[in-house]
Every structure is written in structure tokens, then in C-alpha cells.
Amino acid sequence: PSSNSPTEGPLGLERGICRAKGGSAGFKVAILGAAGGIGQPLAMLMKMNPLVSVLHLYDVVNTPGVTADISHMDTGAVVRGFLGQQQLEGALTGMDLVIIPAGVPRKPGMTRDDLFNINAGIVKTLCEGIAKCCPKAIVNLISNPVNSTVPIAAEVFKRAGTFDPKRLLGVTMLDVVRANTFVAEVLGLDPREVDVPVVGGHAGVTILPLLSQVKPPCSFTQKEIDYLTDRIQNGGTEVVEAKAGAGSATLSMAYAAVKFADACLRGLRGDAGIVECSYVASHVTELPFFASKVRLGRTGVEEIHALGPLNEYERVGLEKAKKELAASIQKGVSFVNK
Numbered sequence: 001p002s003s004n005s006p007t008e009g010p011l012g013l014e015r016g017i018c019r020a021k022g023g024s025a026g027f028k029v030a031i032l033g034a035a036g037g038i039g040q041p042l043a044m045l046m047k048m049n050p051l052v053s054v055l056h057l058y059d060v061v062n063t064p065g066v067t068a069d070i071s072h073m074d075t076g077a078v079v080r081g082f083l084g085q086q087q088l089e090g091a092l093t094g095m096d097l098v099i100i101p102a103g104v105p106r107k108p109g110m111t112r113d114d115l116f117n118i119n120a121g122i123v124k125t126l127c128e129g130i131a132k133c134c135p136k137a138i139v140n141l142i143s144n145p146v147n148s149t150v151p152i153a154a155e156v157f158k159r160a161g162t163f164d165p166k167r168l169l170g171v172t173m174l175d176v177v178r179a180n181t182f183v184a185e186v187l188g189l190d191p192r193e194v195d196v197p198v199v200g201g202h203a204g205v206t207i208l209p210l211l212s213q214v215k216p217p218c219s220f221t222q223k224e225i226d227y228l229t230d231r232i233q234n235g236g237t238e239v240v241e242a243k244a245g246a247g248s249a250t251l252s253m254a255y256a257a258v259k260f261a262d263a264c265l266r267g268l269r270g271d272a273g274i275v276e277c278s279y280v281a282s283h284v285t286e287l288p289f290f291a292s293k294v295r296l297g298r299t300g301v302e303e304i305h306a307l308g309p310l311n312e313y314e315r316v317g318l319e320k321a322k323k324e325l326a327a328s329i330q331k332g333v334s335f336v337n338k
């Protein structure tokens with residue numbers, strides 16, 4: 001018996017059935033691209049999350065092995081694997097949260113936009129499946145270029161008549177995780193005590209850390225601001241170069257994705273005061289999509305926070321970010337409507 005057999009317990013015994021169906025309270029979560037560099041550690045960490053009752057692992061390769069492996073962990077979530085396009089519907093039906101790390105990662109010398117041609121099509125297909133099978137699910141989109149893939153997903157959902165801006169979230173949490181780490185290093189603090197808002201988008205100059213709003217309140221020299229801004233904006237490239245052709249950030253990304261997914265699930269559960277940065281449909285600037293702090297609740301994004309007071313350095317950064325973001329958004333929208 002494998003964990004792919006959702007209706008029977010081992011030996012087909014009736015008493016196995018309740019749990020094999022995922023009978024316990026909790027949320028149903030699907031990971032699309034679950035056999036990849038991010039997908040595997042993400043699947044492992046989600047299997048450890050007590051808010052998850054059912055975990056669906058979908059990929060176009062290798063899900064049987066990953067599913068068999070992860071399903072042996074003695075935590076609550078029931079794990080099921082789904083392989084290939086013909087099993088996408090089964091993977092998505094009934095899901096509360098869908099996390100998407102499917103697609104190719106960068107190699108040294110590549111920008112995230114260089115991934116557009118391959119990943120745009122992958123995201124479009126997967127979102128068509130979501131529109132059909134679980135239109136009410138919260139979607140956490142990780143596949144790059146996030147600045148364009150989120151607008152692609154929105155267009156797909158609009159065409160299907162299922163678009164709910166509160167439920168589509170681009171994952172920029174890794175930028176926040178990096179910013180917290182690098183700022184803590186400079187200040188000599190524990191990273192867990194540091195909170196750096198990172199707004200804009202998820203590529204190069206569109207990643208805009210608001211160092212004037214760091215908690216706990218602190219001040220930086222101009223040299224520190226230049227160093228931190230550069231390191232936060234190029235943290236991904238730092239990993240791509242260190243991995244020297246073997247991919248981009250996977251372990252820190254899986255950590256960040258779980259931190260974000262957990263916040264979404266706590267919001268769905270009704271916990272109060274859950275605020276994280278995310279790239280969403282927004283009116284915070286004149287652009288249709290923008291990353292900023294959002295409050296997560298039972299219906300997804302329940303409130304989008306304004307950017308707050310920016311200093312001159314951040315205002316200049318914001319203008320640069322908006323210029324690049326506008327082009328990336330347009331590219332995503334045109335891809336679906338071409």
C-alpha cells in the first residue's frame with residue numbers, strides 16, 4: 001500500500017480509512033513542484049506543520065519517491081503524491097492553500113527575468129488547474145520572476161472568472177528573511193529580534209528594504225545602508241554564484257516559504273495580528289501589484305499597509321523599483337493576453 005491510496009488504510013482495513021482520508025482537523029495544502037530543490041525541503045517542513053492535515057505533493061517527475069519518503073515521518077499530515085499533468089486535478093481538488101515552487105531556477109549570470117520564457121507557461125498551466133479545481137484556495141507563488149508570474153496568475157484567474165486579489169500572494173519572504181539576518185549581523189543582534197520591512201518586488205532594484213523602519217528602532221551610517229541595501233537586493237545572486245551552476249536558494253527559500261505559508265494558515269484559522277510582506281494586487285502605489293506589509297486573515301489578504309514614511313534614499317529607490325516593476329507586470333499581463 002502506498003500513501004497514494006487515499007481511501008484505504010494499510011491492508012484495506014476499515015479502521016485505517018478515517019486517517020488515510022485526512023480526517024483530523026487542519027488545512028489541506030498542495031505543493032506544485034514538490035520534487036524540486038525548494039519543493040523537497042518545503043514538503044518536509046510542511047509535513048512537520050501541525051496546522052496541516054493533508055499534504056498533496058505534485059510534480060512532473062519523481063513525486064512517488066519524495067512522497068514515499070516524506071510519508072514515513074510520524075507527524076499528523078497525511079501525504080499523497082501526484083505525478084504528471086493528468087493527476088493535477090486530483091492534487092488540487094479540495095485544497096485550502098496551494099504553494100507553487102515549480103519551474104527552473106537561475107544559473108550564474110542569469111537574471112530572474114531570463115526564466116520568464118519557461119516559467120510563465122508552467123505558472124499559467126498550474127493556475128488554470130487552480131481556477132478549475134480549487135478557485136477558493138489561497139495561492140502562494142514562488143516561481144520566478146515573481147514580479148511577472150503573479151500578474152500572469154491574476155490574468156489567468158480573471159479569464160476564468162475566479163480572481164480574488166485577497167487570495168493571490170507572491171512570496172517575497174526570503175527577502176525579509178535575508179534582510180533580518182544581514183541587519184542583525186550589522187547590529188550585533190539575534191535575527192529573531194529584528195524586523196525589516198522589504199517592499200516593492202522580488203528582483204534586483206525592485207527589492208526595497210526600508211531600513212528607516214527597522215524594528216527595534218536603530219540608525220545606520222550611509223556606508224551601512226549602501227552595504228545592506230546591496231546585499232539584500234543581491235542575496236539571491238550570492239547563493240546562485242556560490243552554488244556555481246547547481247541552482248539557486250532552496251533551503252533558505254523552503255524555510256521562508258514555510259514561514260509564510262504558516263502565517264497564511266494562522267490567518268485562515270482566525271488568529272489576529274498576522275502581518276507579513278507579500279507581493280499582491282495593491283493600491284499602495286499607482287502600480288497594480290506591489291509588495292508591502294499585509295495583514296492575513298480568514299479570507300487571505302485582509303488589509304494592505306501603506307509604505308509609511310520613507311527617507312530620501314528610499315524615495316529614490318522606490319522610483320527605480322517602480323520603473324522596473326511596471327515593465328515586469330506588463331510583460332506578465334501581455335503573456336496571457338497575447
Ligand code: NAI
Pocket residue numbers: 032033034035036037038039058059060061101102103104105106115119122125126141142143144145146171172173174175202247248249250253
Ligand atoms: P528545481 O529545478 O530544483 O525544481 C523545480 C521543480 O519544478 C522540479 O522538480 C520540476 O520537475 C518541477 N516542474 C517543472 N515543470 C513543472 C510543471 N509544469 N508542473 C509541476 N512541476 C513542474 O528549482 P528550485 O530551485 O526548486 O526553484 C523553483 C523556482 O523557485 C524557480 O523558478 C526559482 O527561480 C524560484 N525561486 C523563488 C524564490 C523566491 O524568493 N520567490 C527564491 C528561490 C527560487
